[in-house]
Amino acid sequence: MRREAxxxxxxxxxxxxxxxxxxxxxxxxxxVVVGGTGGRGVVATASYEARAYGARSAMxxxxxxxxxxxxxxxxxxxxxxxxxxxxxxxxxxRELSPLVEPVSIxxxxxxxxxxxxxxxxxxxxxxxxxxxxxxxxxxxxVTGSVGIGxxxxxxxxxxxxxxxxxxxxxxxxxxxDVLHPLPVTRLGGVGPATAERLRQVGVRTVADxxxxxxxxxxxxxxxxxxxxxxxxxxxxxxxxxxxxxGAKSVSQESTFExxxxxxxxxxxxxxxxxxxVGDRLRGSALSGRTVTLKLRRYDFTTMTRSQTLPQPTDDAxxxxxxARRLLAEAGTGGGLRLIGVGVSGLSQYAxxxxxxxxxxxxxxxxxxxxxxxxEAPPPPADRRWWPGQDVVHDELGAGWVWGRGLGRxxxxxxxxxxxxxxxxxxxxxxxALHPGDPPEWRVEVPxxx
DNA sequence: TCTGGGGTCCTAGGACCC
DNA sequence: TCTGGGGTCCTAGGACCC
Numbered sequence: 001m002r003r004e005a006x007x008x009x010x011x012x013x014x015x016x017x018x019x020x021x022x023x024x025x026x027x028x029x030x031x032v033v034v035g036g037t038g039g040r041g042v043v044a045t046a047s048y049e050a051r052a053y054g055a056r057s058a059m060x061x062x063x064x065x066x067x068x069x070x071x072x073x074x075x076x077x078x079x080x081x082x083x084x085x086x087x088x089x090x091x092x093x094r095e096l097s098p099l100v101e102p103v104s105i106x107x108x109x110x111x112x113x114x115x116x117x118x119x120x121x122x123x124x125x126x127x128x129x130x131x132x133x134x135x136x137x138x139x140x141x142v143t144g145s146v147g148i149g150x151x152x153x154x155x156x157x158x159x160x161x162x163x164x165x166x167x168x169x170x171x172x173x174x175x176x177d178v179l180h181p182l183p184v185t186r187l188g189g190v191g192p193a194t195a196e197r198l199r200q201v202g203v204r205t206v207a208d209x210x211x212x213x214x215x216x217x218x219x220x221x222x223x224x225x226x227x228x229x230x231x232x233x234x235x236x237x238x239x240x241x242x243x244x245x246g247a248k249s250v251s252q253e254s255t256f257e258x259x260x261x262x263x264x265x266x267x268x269x270x271x272x273x274x275x276x277v278g279d280r281l282r283g284s285a286l287s288g289r290t291v292t293l294k295l296r297r298y299d300f301t302t303m304t305r306s307q308t309l310p311q312p313t314d315d316a317x318x319x320x321x322x323a324r325r326l327l328a329e330a331g332t333g334g335g336l337r338l339i340g341v342g343v344s345g346l347s348q349y350a351x352x353x354x355x356x357x358x359x360x361x362x363x364x365x366x367x368x369x370x371x372x373x374x375e376a377p378p379p380p381a382d383r384r385w386w387p388g389q390d391v392v393h394d395e396l397g398a399g400w401v402w403g404r405g406l407g408r409x410x411x412x413x414x415x416x417x418x419x420x421x422x423x424x425x426x427x428x429x430x431x432a433l434h435p436g437d438p439p440e441w442r443v444e445v446p447x448x449x
Numbered sequence: 450t451c452t453g454g455g456g457t458c459c460t461a462g463g464a465c466c467c
Numbered sequence: 468t469c470t471g472g473g474g475t476c477c478t479a480g481g482a483c484c485c
Binding site: 107307 | 479485
């Protein structure tokens with residue numbers, strides 16, 4: 001805990017859905033659900049309009065469909081568009097401080113003490129207000145909730161207190177007043193299992209938690225977790241904001257529409273997943289020693305099987321052949337709903353590059369350590385619409401799809417109320433494209449049947 | 450038609466070494 | 468000749484996060 005409120009936490013509001021509503025004006029003000037659209041899909045993000053009907057993250061899409069009214073858009077997601085928008089936001093945060101820790105695509109901590117700022121409560125409040133305006137301006141209207149406090153814990157709690165589009169600063173000294181009335185589930189690290197155990201010993205709020213002794217909590221939650229809970233309940237949190245965190249593992253997994261048992265078919269899936277893992281490893285100049293196969297059975301029980309190699313690898317064929325053997329040893333039981341292939345124990349250089357890349361002298365090795373991967377230049381901040389956001393996956397049925405984009409527009413008509421249609425790429429002068437104010441366009445979606 | 454995908458961290462037991 | 472302790476690596480599983 002610091003003396004000033006100098007840790008900022010930003011959480012973009014219903015991020016995936018907000019990007020969709022930005023890019024497709026027809027979706028604004030309407031319930032939007034982004035996530036898996038197949039039979040076993042789950043909701044990644046529900047817009048606030050969809051949350052009003054009870055749709056929630058991690059809910060099965062089937063359940064969300066039951067709850068939401070007709071006209072709700074169920075979208076598969078466009079991760080390129082989310083990534084580009086996230087990059088714009090992260091670049092704005094890096095203008096505040098060199099110490100920015102992205103937690104995920106839509107969340108980050110900023111250490112304001114590493115920048116040049118007035119750290120008074122009024123000072124950081126004004127800073128946050130300006131930041132929110134700049135984010136909305138640079139992203140075409142995506143909003144975020146900002147929390148500022150004397151630690152990561154307090155910043156995160158604060159950003160959660162007033163959503164969406166919120167701004168909360170917890171003045172130093174008032175941490176326990178804010179923290180103690182809250183349910184323990186608001187603390188990071190208290191999930192369903194820990195919450196249930198705590199409930200059984202009468203702990204519901206953070207104040208209840210603070211009344212427990214350290215040995216009690218260690219018995220209840222284990223050494224590391226118990227100690228962490230004991231400290232968080234007292235607002236004791238010295239975790240630093242860390243800008244660069246290297247990946248510890250790379251994996252790829254897939255859930256099937258129906259359970260699979262055929263070893264040959266599963267083997268082919270392992271090959272393609274291993275190929276993607278290998279591509280990603282080589283793309284980051286990484287290789288790893290431990291290959292892990294993950295299996296989820298028909299009854300949702302999950303098991304992992306792994307093997308550690310004497311030398312790191314980034315070779316997809318080697319990864320695939322180990323994973324295939326682990327699968328053959330584990331068997332397919334009564335059917336598998338998921339398999340995953342991963343590599344961990346990562347190090348910098350690939351097997352084949354060991355000699356070519358190995359620094360010749362200790363001096364060069366030191367130099368080598370400080371070389372950073374070149375970052376892609378951020379898109380210009382004044383551009384509200386990005387190329388590449390022109391692929392529309394919509395399930396609205398007949399009507400009009402609106403959008404804005406550059407160049408050619410690709411439309412695929414597909415969904416429960418429209419028959420699967422071919423992908424149609426429309427040139428700017430295509431008669432199906434009805435130009436509005438350039439560069440806005442609209443496309444008529446044919447009726448089902 | 451319950452339950453995605455990509456991660457991180459922790460725990461615990463057995464092997465192995467000194 | 469019947470009894471150690473500590474440290475590290477590997478494997479498997481589980482909780483949790485977004």
